[in-house]
Amino acid sequence: MTRKRKLWMRLTMLSLFMLIFVAPVILMFLKSVSFGWSWPDWRPTQFDLRGWRVVFGDPRIFSSLWNTILIAGVVVMLNFIIATPAAYALSRFHFRGKAIIESLLMLPILIPVLAIAMGLHLTMIRLGLTDQVLGVIFIHLLPTLPYAIRVLKSGFDRLKNEWEEQGAVLGANSQTVFWTVMVPLMTPSIRSTAVLVFVISLSQYVLTAIIGGGTVSTLPMIYYPFFTSADEAVIASFSVLFALLPIMFLILFEITLRVYLRVIKRP
Amino acid sequence: MLIKVEKLTKSYAGQTVFSDLNLEMTKGEIMSLVGPSGCGKTTFLRCIAGLSFSTSGSIYVNDVNITNSKADERPVVLMFQQPLLFPHLTILENVTYGLKYGKNKSKKQERIERGLAILEKVELAALSGRYPNQLSGGQQQRVALARALILNPDLLLLDEPFSSLDPSLRSSIRSWVRDFLKKEGVTALFVTHDREEAMMMGDRIAVMKEGIFQQIGSPKDVYQQPKSPQVAEMFSEGLVMEGFFLSPDHLTLRPKTSLKAADTEAFDATVEYKILKYGHTFYHVYVHALEQRVVVLSNHEFLDGEQVELCYKRISLQTYNKNHPVDEGKSSKKLSR
Numbered sequence: 001m002t003r004k005r006k007l008w009m010r011l012t013m014l015s016l017f018m019l020i021f022v023a024p025v026i027l028m029f030l031k032s033v034s035f036g037w038s039w040p041d042w043r044p045t046q047f048d049l050r051g052w053r054v055v056f057g058d059p060r061i062f063s064s065l066w067n068t069i070l071i072a073g074v075v076v077m078l079n080f081i082i083a084t085p086a087a088y089a090l091s092r093f094h095f096r097g098k099a100i101i102e103s104l105l106m107l108p109i110l111i112p113v114l115a116i117a118m119g120l121h122l123t124m125i126r127l128g129l130t131d132q133v134l135g136v137i138f139i140h141l142l143p144t145l146p147y148a149i150r151v152l153k154s155g156f157d158r159l160k161n162e163w164e165e166q167g168a169v170l171g172a173n174s175q176t177v178f179w180t181v182m183v184p185l186m187t188p189s190i191r192s193t194a195v196l197v198f199v200i201s202l203s204q205y206v207l208t209a210i211i212g213g214g215t216v217s218t219l220p221m222i223y224y225p226f227f228t229s230a231d232e233a234v235i236a237s238f239s240v241l242f243a244l245l246p247i248m249f250l251i252l253f254e255i256t257l258r259v260y261l262r263v264i265k266r267p
Numbered sequence: 268m269l270i271k272v273e274k275l276t277k278s279y280a281g282q283t284v285f286s287d288l289n290l291e292m293t294k295g296e297i298m299s300l301v302g303p304s305g306c307g308k309t310t311f312l313r314c315i316a317g318l319s320f321s322t323s324g325s326i327y328v329n330d331v332n333i334t335n336s337k338a339d340e341r342p343v344v345l346m347f348q349q350p351l352l353f354p355h356l357t358i359l360e361n362v363t364y365g366l367k368y369g370k371n372k373s374k375k376q377e378r379i380e381r382g383l384a385i386l387e388k389v390e391l392a393a394l395s396g397r398y399p400n401q402l403s404g405g406q407q408q409r410v411a412l413a414r415a416l417i418l419n420p421d422l423l424l425l426d427e428p429f430s431s432l433d434p435s436l437r438s439s440i441r442s443w444v445r446d447f448l449k450k451e452g453v454t455a456l457f458v459t460h461d462r463e464e465a466m467m468m469g470d471r472i473a474v475m476k477e478g479i480f481q482q483i484g485s486p487k488d489v490y491q492q493p494k495s496p497q498v499a500e501m502f503s504e505g506l507v508m509e510g511f512f513l514s515p516d517h518l519t520l521r522p523k524t525s526l527k528a529a530d531t532e533a534f535d536a537t538v539e540y541k542i543l544k545y546g547h548t549f550y551h552v553y554v555h556a557l558e559q560r561v562v563v564l565s566n567h568e569f570l571d572g573e574q575v576e577l578c579y580k581r582i583s584l585q586t587y588n589k590n591h592p593v594d595e596g597k598s599s600k601k602l603s604r
Contacts, residue, residue: 165318166351168338171369171418180368184355265360266375 025243032236051233055241060217068218068245071133072201075140079197080190082141083148090149091156109146116142117210124211131213139211140204144197151196155189180264187257191250198249202242219245268327269294269454270422275324277310284310285478288324292422295452297445299469299486301459303501307478308458312424315456316345328421340370342421346428350407352399358410359395362386365418385413389447405436412444416451423448423455429464441468462502466490474498491516495587506534506554506561510586517583520550520565523574533576538569552577 031037032051034044055061090102108116120139121130129135163185167177183190205220212218223238270292277284285307292298302308313319315326317338325334333341344365352361363382366373373381386392389409391402399407408428415423428444429437445468448455457468465472466486473483474497481501482494491514493499499507506513523535536552539560543549549562550569554577561577569575 162347162349162351163353165338165345166347166353167364167368168318169316169343169345170365170414171339171371172365173337173339176368180364181353184353261355265356 028236028243029240032233032240034233048233051231051235051237054231054234055237058222060222064217064219064222067133067216068202068220071137071140071218072198072245072249074137075144075201076194076197078137078141079144079148079193083145083152083193087149087152088156091153092161105149106146108142113143114206117207121210130211131215133212133216135211136208136216136218139207140201142207143204144200147196147200148193151189151193152186155186158189159185184261184264187261191253191257194253195246195250199246202245268292269296269329270456271327271330272315273325273327275311275314275321275326277307277314277319277321283478285475288480290473290480290483292454292456294454295449297448297453297455297457297468297470299457299459299465299472300475301462301465301472301502302475304460306475308475309426311475312345312426312456312458315422316343316424317341318345343424344415344418344420344422345424345426346408346411346415348427348430350399350404350411350431352402352407352410352414354399357396357398358391358402359383359386361399361410362395362414362417364414369418381417385417386410388451389413404432405440408432408440412447416453421454423453425455425457427459430459444468472502474502476501490514492585493587499587504562506557506559508557511584512587513579513584515561515563517579518561518563519578520552520563520567520569520575521578522567522569523576530580530582531578532581533578536575536577538571538573538575540571541569550575 030044033047033049035046035048035050037044037046086105090098117139120142124130124135124139129138159182163181164174164177167181168174172180203220204218205224208216208218208221212221214221219242223242226235226238229235268291270290272288272290275288275290276286278286288311290298300308300311310319314321317333317336317340321334325332327333328342333343352358353364356364359379359382362385363378366378366381383392383395386395389412391406391409391413394402394406399410402410408431411428429441432440441464457465459465459468469486471483472486472489474481474489476497481498482489484492489498490503493503493512496507496509496512499505499512503512503514505515505518520536521533534554534556536554539551539553541548541550547564548566548568549564551560551562552575553560563577
């Protein structure tokens with residue numbers, strides 16, 4: 001009796017999960033490769049790659065894809081370089097005004113980004129950073145760094161001091177301990193930081209538009225205008241392409257992490 | 268002297284954690300450092316390991332002053348309360364960590380051989396490829412011990428390494444660890460708050476309270492001849508009085524009606540309960556005049572709640588400082604309340 005009930009519970013949960021998370025993705029993919037699929041047909045009647053042809057037919061698609069990946073990749077790296085020391089210091093040291101600094105660091109995501117971007121635009125014009133990839137990379141740090149610092153800080157908080165001390169008493173200097181003990185133990189936080197930052201950078205439209213001035217074209221720049229069109233197949237194709245990027249990134253990142261751990265682990 | 272600590276003092280935020288600690292240890296000696304929690308014993312250990320720095324004083328290992336060296340440069344390894352095995356490394360990789368990333372890097376082949384050899388010694392060679400979470404608490408502590416000893420430290424520091432284990436496991440592993448340390452000739456400083464553990468592990472015992480060493484000596488000396496009421500209260504099981512101490516081996520119980528011998532004094536006491544242990548009956552009695560409880564072995568049968576007399580020979584009363592028997596006139600005056 002209870003066993004049967006358990007089975008039912010599981011089945012319900014599974015179908016709910018499929019309905020909410022998996023079904024829309026499949027639906028979107030089907031939509032991108034079907035032709036004129038609309039009510040009352042319950043399944044696509046005709047398959048056609050027209051949506052994808054439009055997407056890849058755009059002359060800017062490859063350059064903007066490259067730009068998007070380049071910018072997001074560099075932004076992820078810069079985030080780690082800047083956020084790791086900040087997060088470590090905030091987690092390990094106690095000093096006057098720590099709470100104030102912490103809240104200051106969160107400000108970029110509390111204040112509307114547009115308000116900051118307008119002011120920064122002027123500064124960037126003076127510095128000559130507008131209309132180029134470098135400027136866009138810098139401006140993407142704005143909505144990403146607060147998250148990176150937060151996630152990494154809680155990662156360091158979770159790891160007690162003892163691990164570093166254990167490495168030290170075994171004779172390893174602090175740098176070695178960081179790379180061989182802290183980084184491996186921090187992998188969950190590192191992974192979420194990387195994916196979060198990548199996705200945030202990927203979906204920037206306004207900031208890229210303002211600082212890039214239209215010269216730096218990324219995927220969202222050619223993706224958003226299509227929303228005004230009624231061509232569902234094209235939008236679906238774009239969306240699938242968009243969704244694929246973080247997944248590919250995650251796979252690549254995971255492989256890199258695994259290789260790194262392998263190297264560290266050799267006895 | 269292998270280890271020499273001179274006038275080591277540590278204060279933190281205006282408060283003295285410990286002061287003027289002197290300690291000498293010879294090679295192969297195991298010293299137990301016992302004291303209540305918060306007495307500064309862990310901080311003292313961390314100062315020797317280099318994880319914390321003293322305010323003044325010096326630490327010598329083999330006549331080399333290491334007072335200001337960093338933790339990774341000292342010939343000293345600390346074992347923590349928790350095993351702290353690196354979870355991403357296998358047992359063998361954990362054990363060879365210090366050989367790979369420490370100061371004196373050795374070749375890969377040598378590392379593996381030495382790692383397996385020491386795992387053999389702690390009887391865990393069969394588990395060398397496992398990960399820490401697949402091992403029991405006791406096994407993990409043995410791996411942590413192997414990981415420390417593979418570096419041949421001049422001094423091994425142990426900070427209550429058995430406190431995270433359950434009681435039955437704790438008693439078996441601590442005797443195993445003691446035998447192992449003795450066999451390997453390791454010099455070790457062992458911190459605990461457990462009196463029995465300190466006695467069992469240490470060749471000598473240092474009793475610490477309120478940031479100073481109250482007494483350093485063999486377990487028997489400290490137990491039978493405490494140098495101060497504090498030591499007596501903490502370490503001995505006898506009766507602690509102002510100015511005097513009665514070692515538990517000099518106490519006997521008898522029914523209240525008995526006659527008094529000429530050289531014997533007695534306290535009125537109440538039997539609270541009895542326990543059977545090691546084939547004998549031990550009585551927990553409450554001494555009214557001193558408001559203290561004491562455990563006494565007796566061959567008489569007493570009932571719970573029975574009024575009894577706790578007897579001692581006057582000659583067995585001892586003072587704290589000189590540790591010799593007290594002359595009779597003085598003691599009887601003192602205790603005639």
